[in-house]
Amino acid sequence: MKILVCISHVPDTTSKINFTDGDTKFDTNGVQFVINPNDEFGLTRAMWFKEKQGATVDVVNVGGPETEPTLRKALAIGADGAIRVNTPATDGFAVAKQLADVIKNGGYDLVIAGRESIDYNGGMVPGMIAGLIDANFVNNCISLEVDGTNAKAVREIDGGKETVSTTLPLVIGGQKGLVEESDLRIPNMRGIMMARQKPLTIVEPNGTTTETTTVKFEKPAPKGAVKLVSPDNLDELVNLLHNEVKVI
Amino acid sequence: MSVLVYTESEKGNFKKIALEVASYAKAVANQMGTTVTAITINANDTSELGKHGVDKVLKVNNPKLDTFNAKTYADIIKQAAEKEGSKVVVVSSSADSKYLAPLLAVQLHAGYASNVVAAPTSASPFTVKRTAFTNKAFNFTTIDTDVKIVGVSNNSFGLVENSGSASAEDFSPSILENGVHVDSVDKATNKVSIADAEIVVSAGRGLKGPENWGMVEELASVLGAATACSKPVSDLGWRPHSEHVGQTGKPVAANLYIAIGISGAIQHLAGINASKVKVVINTDPEAPFFKAADYGVVGDAFDVVPRLTEKLKEFKAQNA
Numbered sequence: 277m278k279i280l281v282c283i284s285h286v287p288d289t290t291s292k293i294n295f296t297d298g299d300t301k302f303d304t305n306g307v308q309f310v311i312n313p314n315d316e317f318g319l320t321r322a323m324w325f326k327e328k329q330g331a332t333v334d335v336v337n338v339g340g341p342e343t344e345p346t347l348r349k350a351l352a353i354g355a356d357g358a359i360r361v362n363t364p365a366t367d368g369f370a371v372a373k374q375l376a377d378v379i380k381n382g383g384y385d386l387v388i389a390g391r392e393s394i395d396y397n398g399g400m401v402p403g404m405i406a407g408l409i410d411a412n413f414v415n416n417c418i419s420l421e422v423d424g425t426n427a428k429a430v431r432e433i434d435g436g437k438e439t440v441s442t443t444l445p446l447v448i449g450g451q452k453g454l455v456e457e458s459d460l461r462i463p464n465m466r467g468i469m470m471a472r473q474k475p476l477t478i479v480e481p482n483g484t485t486t487e488t489t490t491v492k493f494e495k496p497a498p499k500g501a502v503k504l505v506s507p508d509n510l511d512e513l514v515n516l517l518h519n520e521v522k523v524i
Numbered sequence: 525m526s527v528l529v530y531t532e533s534e535k536g537n538f539k540k541i542a543l544e545v546a547s548y549a550k551a552v553a554n555q556m557g558t559t560v561t562a563i564t565i566n567a568n569d570t571s572e573l574g575k576h577g578v579d580k581v582l583k584v585n586n587p588k589l590d591t592f593n594a595k596t597y598a599d600i601i602k603q604a605a606e607k608e609g610s611k612v613v614v615v616s617s618s619a620d621s622k623y624l625a626p627l628l629a630v631q632l633h634a635g636y637a638s639n640v641v642a643a644p645t646s647a648s649p650f651t652v653k654r655t656a657f658t659n660k661a662f663n664f665t666t667i668d669t670d671v672k673i674v675g676v677s678n679n680s681f682g683l684v685e686n687s688g689s690a691s692a693e694d695f696s697p698s699i700l701e702n703g704v705h706v707d708s709v710d711k712a713t714n715k716v717s718i719a720d721a722e723i724v725v726s727a728g729r730g731l732k733g734p735e736n737w738g739m740v741e742e743l744a745s746v747l748g749a750a751t752a753c754s755k756p757v758s759d760l761g762w763r764p765h766s767e768h769v770g771q772t773g774k775p776v777a778a779n780l781y782i783a784i785g786i787s788g789a790i791q792h793l794a795g796i797n798a799s800k801v802k803v804v805i806n807t808d809p810e811a812p813f814f815k816a817a818d819y820g821v822v823g824d825a826f827d828v829v830p831r832l833t834e835k836l837k838e839f840k841a842q843n844a
Contacts (some may be wrong), residue, residue, distance in 0.1 A: 289771060289791050293660040313772050364660050368626075369635065394658050394771060394794075403594075412703040413594065416622040418765070432774075433709070434619045435717025436766065442704045449623075452772040453765055457728025457755075487635030491651065492664040502804070502814045507823030510835045513803070516819060518839065521801045523723070523780040524747065 277331040277422065277444070280382065281319045282375055282389035282401065283350050284312035284365075285343035289394065295493040302395075302493070304341050311346055314390025318450035320460055321420060323354045324450055329422070331386075336378055338371045340364060344476065351471035352463030358474065363481035367488045368396075372404035377482050379409055384445070385425075391416050391449040396490075402449035411445040418453025526561040527553040528610035530577070530601050532618060533567035540683075540720060541616040541676075543576045547684035548676045549614040550577025551643040556612070562690070563604040565589050565597065574690030576683060582607070582695035585677025591709070592620050595702040598627040603697040605632060605671070612650075613673045617777075618719060625675055634671035641680040658771055659797035677798065678719065679777045721750035724778040724799070726769060728754035730785020730806060730825055734762035738786060739826075743833045746840060752776065754786045755765060770795035785825045805829065 287293070287307045294303040303304040311319065325331040335350040337343045347358040359382075361374045379387055379488075392399035406413030412427075414420075418437065419430035425444045430437050432453070463471070505513045517524045527780060529549035531542035549560045559579040564570055566589055570581045580605050589596070601624070604615050611704040613628065615621040617639060634769050640652045641662070649666040652674060656663045667674075672763040731737065737751075744751045751767060758768035769776045771791040781799035785806060786792060793816050796802070804817040814820045821828055 287657075289658075289794065293657045295661075317772075333651060367635075369629070372626075396656050396663075397639055397658060398636075399622050400626040400629065400636055404575065406632050407627045407630030413623075413627065414704060415594070416619055428707075430768065431623075432619065433711065434719035435707065435715065436711030439710045440704050441707055452768075457759055457772075487629075487667065487669045489666045489668060490663045492668055493656070494653075494662040494664070496660075496662070498818070500818075502817045502820045504814075504820045504822065507821050507828050507831075510821070510828070510832050513819060513821065513832065514835050514839050517780065517801070517803070518843075521780075521818070522799050523810045524836070524839070 277325060277329065277385045277386060278382065278384045279322045279325060279331050279333045279388065280379060280384040281315065281322050281333060281335045281350070281355065282387065283315050283319070283335050283337045283346060284390065284395070285309050285337055285339055285346040285391040286312045286393050286395045293495070299493045304388065309346055311349060312390050312393045314392060314451050316386035316460060317349055317452050317454045318390060318448065321450065321454040323461070324455070325422065327353065328386070334359060334382065336361070336375060338363060338365045338374045347476060348471050349463060351474045351476070352467040353461050354467065356474065358476040359479055360476065361479050362480055363484060367486045368398040368400040368486070369404060369487040369489060370484055372401045372408060373485055374481055375401070375405050376408035378479065379405065382387050386422065386444060387447045389448065391451045397412070402447050406447040409445070411447050412442040413447045414440060414442065415449035417448045417450045420448060420454060526559045526580070526608045526610055527556065527612045527614060528601070528605050528608055529560060529562050530621065530673045531562045531564050531567070531573060531612040532616060532620065533564060534707050535566035536566060538572055539618070539619060541678050543572065543683050544678070544681055545614050545616045545676050546573055546576040546578050546723060548643065548681045552612055552614065552674070553577070555644060555647045561608050561610070563598065563601055563695070570690060570692050574688050575685050577686060577688065578690040579688065581690050581692045583692055583694050584697060585711065586699065588699055591706045593621040593702065593704065593706065594620070595627055595704065596700050598624040598631060599700040601628055602631045604695065611671055613671070615673065615675050617675055617678045621675065625673055629673050632671045632673070633669060634673045635667040635669040636673040636675065637667055638675035639677045641677045643681070655798065658794040660794065662691045677775050677777060679722070680780060716748065716750040717778060718750045718752055718767070718774050721778055723747045723749035723780040724752050724776050725749045725770070725782045725784070726752035726754065726786060727757070727784040728758050728786030737763070739829045739833065741838070743782070743829055746833055754792055783813055784829060786813060787811045788816055
């Protein structure tokens with residue numbers, strides 16, 4: 277089985293989010309970038325397929341040279357090879373289109389992407405890839421087993437979960453549950469050394485097509501201070517919720 | 525040219541978000557000077573849609589469609605969009621709609637903006653405001669394609685009622701077979717789901733153990749709320765994963781979010797920040813959650829929560 281794990285290069289959760297150039301650009305100054313958490317769950321599940329079922333695992337990112345440390349980290353965790361499509365990730369469709377080409381050229385059976393990135397939260401790349409390569413697709417995937425070309429997956433739905441059976445080629449929109457947080461791996465020194473020897477192939481983009489354009493960013497209005505209510509005066513809390521903000 | 529809206533139902537009844545996306549579609553139609561057509565799949569009574577801005581309903585009824593299937597449903601919406609010549613398709617942010625929207629986008633060669641929180645700021649270029657950076661910012665995005673798909677963030681636009689009524693028409697699209705088969709659905713039917721809830725009551729490690737969740741459930745039941753929990757609680761196995769809210773769990777965009785014994789790690793706040801009003805109950809006045817909350821009670825949950833539940837019971841009894 278050939279697995280491709282799509283890796284988004286995103287600001288660490290604790291990053292301060294600021295914008296420059298008249299609020300049109302994300303300010304990367306002082307921001308640490310990491311593997312998108314939803315992708316990391318998928319990568320770790322892919323490692324399981326590699327170790328237990330002999331799968332080969334490549335990772336891919338669409339972006340400029342600044343994303344390579346993130347791909348190297350994925351190699352250090354255990355991926356066999358990395359691909360970087362050398363073009364900025366302008367919108368979800370543009371990224372999906374580049375990834376679809378990588379998948380077609382590489383003959384991958386299973387594509388694991390995170391359900392969404394924690395920066396733009398578009399949540400569209402996995403589904404668009406599936407649509408573009410005409411593969412089966414399971415979103416919000418919290419469990420995945422593959423036996424030959426058959427797959428069983430569990431999808432989180434609103435208020436519960438759903439078990440599905442499907443076949444390869446398959447695209448997964450993954451999230452926590454594919455593996456647990458405690459299963460995530462921190463690269464060790466041997467992994468980091470080995471990652472330096474592993475191939476990181478740079479592919480030039482096959483044209484660019486965007487469908488949407490981010491024109492401006494805005495930060496939420498600063499929040500007022502918390503209004504503290506004494507634990508001995510809970511009537512006041514009920515009153516505020518009812519009369520001041522009218523939520524009950 | 526009608527704006528097409530996919531109005532989701534469950535067991536024949538519309539979800540609340542269906543009426544919200546219908547209201548949204550009406551706002552878009554007004555901006556564009558056109559009408560609203562809704563597509564429904566196995567819904568019973570569609571008259572409610574007329575009261576929320578829909579002019580015409582395309583009703584699909586087919587027992588083969590009782591179980592949601594993203595690719596098949598996307599294909600039906602595509603057929604409806606083509607029949608209506610729609611330039612804008614509106615969907616919700618339910619798990620099902622977020623699953624089918626990217627597939628529909630590829631089929632319709634349409635640009636898709638998800639997590640949209642307001643009516644378009646401009647119809648040309650078609651510009652929407654959406655959340656990004658996991659609720660730490662907004663971005664204004666233009667959708668540059670001829671056909672556009674808007675995914676409306678739950679609980680962001682609200683319901684708008686008007687006095688209209690909708691005509692209904694049976695619609696029999698071709699049903700696409702596809703390669704993902706649903707084997708079983710495991711869903712709590714007697715509980716409010718986090719996605720549908722207007723109020724969410726959430727608790728964290730401050731509750732000390734799973735045996736203490738009774739008071740959380742009771743508070744939730746008085747408020748008609750969904751229950752949720754922080755990540756450590758689901759990692760410890762005190763509560764099911766499906767209740768974990770936060771960056772890597774479920775997103776919450778409730779009208780009221782009550783956090784009990786949750787310190788407010790940044791990953792947790794990222795997932796719940798879209799909620800309108802946040803109330804925190806915590807013994808530690810230094811807990812970071814107080815900085816993100818609207819109302820706070822510094823106190824012991826074991827003391828405060830049962831008394832708050834009693835107060836709310838009295839309130840409900842008086843206002844019933």
